Amino acid sequence: MCDQTFVAVTFGPCDSCSKASPLMNIYIKNEPINYCSFCVEMMACQGLQKGETLASLKRECDNLKKKLEEERGKLNDVELHQVAEKTEVLGALSVKTRRVLKGHGNKVLCMDWCKDRRRLVSSSQDGKVIVWDAFTLNKEHGITLPCTWVMACAYAPSGCAVACGGLDNKCSVVPLSLDKTENLAAKKKSVAMHTNYVSGCTFTNSDMQLLTCSGDGTCALWDVESGQLLQSFHGHTADVLSLDLAPSETGNTFVSGGCDKKANVWDMRSGQNIQSFESHESDINCVKYYPSGDAFASASDDATCRFYDLRADREVAVYQKDSIIFGASTVDFSLSGRLLFAGYNDYTINAWDVLKGTRVSVLFGHENRISRVRVSPDGTALCSASWDNTLRIWA
Amino acid sequence: MTINTLAKGGWYREQMTCFRKMEKVIVAMQDPDMGMKMRNQRLLITVIPHAMTGRDVIDWLIQKYNICEEEALHVGGMLVRYGYIYPLKEPRSLVLRADETPYRFQTPYFWTSTRWPASELDYAIYLAKKNIRKQGELMEYEKERYSLLHKRINHTWDFVVMQAREQLRASKQRRKADRIVLECQEQAYWLINRPPVRSLTLHYSAVLYHTVLSCIESCRRALGRNRVKSSICLEGFVKFSEQYQNHDPIMQGCLPSNPWISDDTNTHRLERWSFSFMELLNDPIGRREFMTYLEKEFSAENLCFWQACEDIRHGESSKIIQKVEDVYKNFLAPGAARWVNIDSKTMDKTLEGIKHPHRFVMDDAQLHIYFLMKKDSYPRYLKSDLYKNMLAKAIVPQETKKSVFPFMRRQRHSSPSPAQAVTQVTEEDGRAMGAGKAGTNSAAGSHV
Numbered sequence: 124m125c126d127q128t129f130v131a132v133t134f135g136p137c138d139s140c141s142k143a144s145p146l147m148n149i150y151i152k153n154e155p156i157n158y159c160s161f162c163v164e165m166m167a168c169q170g171l172q173k174g175e176t177l178a179s180l181k182r183e184c185d186n187l188k189k190k191l192e193e194e195r196g197k198l199n200d201v202e203l204h205q206v207a208e209k210t211e212v213l214g215a216l217s218v219k220t221r222r223v224l225k226g227h228g229n230k231v232l233c234m235d236w237c238k239d240r241r242r243l244v245s246s247s248q249d250g251k252v253i254v255w256d257a258f259t260l261n262k263e264h265g266i267t268l269p270c271t272w273v274m275a276c277a278y279a280p281s282g283c284a285v286a287c288g289g290l291d292n293k294c295s296v297v298p299l300s301l302d303k304t305e306n307l308a309a310k311k312k313s314v315a316m317h318t319n320y321v322s323g324c325t326f327t328n329s330d331m332q333l334l335t336c337s338g339d340g341t342c343a344l345w346d347v348e349s350g351q352l353l354q355s356f357h358g359h360t361a362d363v364l365s366l367d368l369a370p371s372e373t374g375n376t377f378v379s380g381g382c383d384k385k386a387n388v389w390d391m392r393s394g395q396n397i398q399s400f401e402s403h404e405s406d407i408n409c410v411k412y413y414p415s416g417d418a419f420a421s422a423s424d425d426a427t428c429r430f431y432d433l434r435a436d437r438e439v440a441v442y443q444k445d446s447i448i449f450g451a452s453t454v455d456f457s458l459s460g461r462l463l464f465a466g467y468n469d470y471t472i473n474a475w476d477v478l479k480g481t482r483v484s485v486l487f488g489h490e491n492r493i494s495r496v497r498v499s500p501d502g503t504a505l506c507s508a509s510w511d512n513t514l515r516i517w518a
Numbered sequence: 519m520t521i522n523t524l525a526k527g528g529w530y531r532e533q534m535t536c537f538r539k540m541e542k543v544i545v546a547m548q549d550p551d552m553g554m555k556m557r558n559q560r561l562l563i564t565v566i567p568h569a570m571t572g573r574d575v576i577d578w579l580i581q582k583y584n585i586c587e588e589e590a591l592h593v594g595g596m597l598v599r600y601g602y603i604y605p606l607k608e609p610r611s612l613v614l615r616a617d618e619t620p621y622r623f624q625t626p627y628f629w630t631s632t633r634w635p636a637s638e639l640d641y642a643i644y645l646a647k648k649n650i651r652k653q654g655e656l657m658e659y660e661k662e663r664y665s666l667l668h669k670r671i672n673h674t675w676d677f678v679v680m681q682a683r684e685q686l687r688a689s690k691q692r693r694k695a696d697r698i699v700l701e702c703q704e705q706a707y708w709l710i711n712r713p714p715v716r717s718l719t720l721h722y723s724a725v726l727y728h729t730v731l732s733c734i735e736s737c738r739r740a741l742g743r744n745r746v747k748s749s750i751c752l753e754g755f756v757k758f759s760e761q762y763q764n765h766d767p768i769m770q771g772c773l774p775s776n777p778w779i780s781d782d783t784n785t786h787r788l789e790r791w792s793f794s795f796m797e798l799l800n801d802p803i804g805r806r807e808f809m810t811y812l813e814k815e816f817s818a819e820n821l822c823f824w825q826a827c828e829d830i831r832h833g834e835s836s837k838i839i840q841k842v843e844d845v846y847k848n849f850l851a852p853g854a855a856r857w858v859n860i861d862s863k864t865m866d867k868t869l870e871g872i873k874h875p876h877r878f879v880m881d882d883a884q885l886h887i888y889f890l891m892k893k894d895s896y897p898r899y900l901k902s903d904l905y906k907n908m909l910a911k912a913i914v915p916q917e918t919k920k921s922v923f924p925f926m927r928r929q930r931h932s933s934p935s936p937a938q939a940v941t942q943v944t945e946e947d948g949r950a951m952g953a954g955k956a957g958t959n960s961a962a963g964s965h966v
Contacts, residue, residue: 133627145632145633149684150681153688155688163637163639164639164674166677167639167671167674167678181730183734184730184733187734187737187741190737191741198746198748199748207756210759213769221778222778240777241777258777258778305835357670358732398740417751417754435746435747436740436743439748457766457768458762458766458767459758459762460758461766462769477759478759502766502767503767503778505768518768518776
């Protein structure tokens with residue numbers, strides 16, 4: 124007894140492919156027809172020749188991908204480790220834990236250094252964001268957020284604010300006041316709004332713009348003051364887990380990695396996907412640029428880290444070992460780019476020789492998986508955040 | 519690994535069972551014998567048939583399922599939220615009101631479960647229809663989405679516009695009442711499936727075509743890229759690393775000025791104190807040494823005053839008044855124990871400000887004393903025996919390319935060091951050094 128006085132067919136054999144499925148009533152040249160949604164999409168796409176099907180398009184896509192790999196291979200005249208043969212072998216690192224930052228009540232999910240090289244901000248599963256003076260181990264500010272799982276935090280370039288976000292689908296900016304006991308949470312300002320959790324955030328070269336990536340598959344650029352969306356970046360087909368801004372002064376590109384195993388390089392101004400790399404076998408958890416900006420590294424659940432050259436447009440190194448079974452969750456380069464520090468889910472941090480592809484050292488100390496490693500801005504120390512509720516400074 | 523515990527499509531599977539149950543209720547509500555009483559409703563000048571009031575819905579639920587009013591309101595509210603019943607007068611307010619507010623049943627064609635998933639193409643056609651029908655009828659968030667869709671599924675745009683026009687033409691051939699009903703139903707459907715929350719929307723629609731087509735497009739673009747020969751690129755990395763290697767603090771075995779290994783007072787660090795007064799004050803050891811020097815010169819009150827002012831500036835709001843008073847008593851009052859020498863103009867201004875103390879009330883005085891120290895005491899400190907002796911005794915940082923045995927290096931400057939150093943494994947050894955125990959909590963407070 125529904126109220127349409129004309130009949131609308133909702134289910135039945137599609138007029139095009141004859142498969143029984145939910146039907147859409149559409150009109151072609153005044154004639155009503157009933158197509159299933161696949162066939163409607165098919166008709167809608169231009170450039171489709173008669174007889175083309177999803178299968179044939181997929182075949183074309185695979186062929187193109189193969190061709191692309193061939194093209195990339197043509198200019199591949201030497202491997203990285205061959206070029207690196209003439210460089211010295213690195214001795215074991217004499218790096219130790221110098222500080223242990225205790226104070227979080229639950230897993231530490233993210234951290235970021237301040238430009239002053241001694242302060243850092245960390246966020247945790249219990250909803251707390253803490254700003255530390257890592258030299259003195261003082262907790263300078265504490266912010267309690269109403270949501271748990273604060274998965275992303277970042278320090279503003281000026282050092283006067285921090286951004287944080289996570290399961291609340293938002294990324295907020297909190298100005299740090301001079302008064303250490305002031306309730307900072309009250310001054311929190313929501314900037315980014317996604318339709319799923321926020322997995323990563325970073326300020327661009329100023330305090331005024333914020334770049335975020337989210338479980339909803341997109342990255343976005345926001346204006347901090349107005350909260351306006353300046354640009355959105357679509358192209359990932361699954362959750363985006365990490366992003367990193369290119370280190371050049373002009374700062375116009377960034378790289379993102381996600382659960383679709385792809386690492387994409389984007390142009391911030393146009394929103395276009397400039398380059399794409401798909402060689403990991405599982406989710407990409409973290410991406411980080413090489414200090415010169417010509418390459419980036421990625422860490423993945425497939426227990427490998429990979430090094431991608433942007434000018435040659437291909438993967439040039441894989442950092443893996445049979446004894447490394449657990450996924451890598453985070454990577455960062457040392458100041459010269461010679462070392463790659465990677466944190467793993469087996470509680471260790473491995474230091475890789477980027478050029479030779481060998482492992483230089485293993486750092487033990489944490490009692491649960493590593494969620495983030497970051498080298499300090501002056502390269503003097505490495506900070507690691509872990510699910511064992513602590514952060515460690517290594518130098 | 520993502521935080522999502524449900525895999526893609528999991529939400530769909532979970533929700534489908536709920537939809538089926540809700541549909542059973544809806545069908546029962548429309549049963550000719552046991553269902554609800556329907557009536558006509560007036561919407562502006564048109565009469566809409568088959569409508570019911572919120573009160574009717576609730577009463578029917580109470581009677582059929584033997585539940586209380588609160589529960590009926592809750593269940594009925596769900597039916598509205600998921601689009602099986604939609605409000606006539608205020609379409610955007612998806613709540614069930616237990617009064618004379620008119621509602622209607624949604625036609626199965628527009629059930630969320632039937633049209634799952636709501637495709638972008640469909641939404642684009644709907645927005646295009648709205649746009650064509652009456653220019654400017656699109657709401658702000660709809661306009662945003664319309665242009666986003668135009669960007670994202672641009673290759674289908676001819677079809678979208680064509681279909682919108684055809685559907686509008688077909689609807690004109692219907693009776694006015696039917697047309698209004700259909701428009702209400704369609705609008706209700708989209709309010710549920712594309713809610714006007716201010717956010718980015720990416721819906722995992724089942725459009726594999728879309729994904730495949732954009733993949734093909736990006737492959738084509740990538741094929742046209744200029745690439746650089748590997749040998750050139752890779753050489754670049756080697757050069758970069760070589761250039762910066764000596765400046766990479768983590769890699770060098772022995773760190774001249776690594777501030778984390780702070781018991782080193784080495785020449786690099788001491789030299790920095792002579793670069794600027796701020797460098798000296800910022801280094802905690804530097805500040806201590808400077809204080810020692812000033813005590814010898816009987817002018818330590820200046821640095822004490824400066825530190826007290828810093829404390830006011832950065833300390834807690836609640837303690838400001840007390841601290842300002844203390845500073846006045848100790849440093850500024852006539853006959854104070856540690857009186858600081860400030861020029862009369864600044865002193866007057868500060869004393870005036872103290873009457874209404876605030877965080878920055880001491881700024882002028884603090885700056886005056888800062889410059890006093892900088893011009894007078896600081897240069898003399900740098901020339902003093904105290905400083906020169908420190909420099910002489912300090913370690914000259916060694917430039918070592920190969921790593922030094924870590925344990926040997928730390929002997930001389932022992933602060934309470936960790937009981938067991940972190941174990942390290944090298945490729946060459948292949949064995950773990952130390953007892954292999956995971957590093958103990960070290961250096962938690964064991965630094966200068």
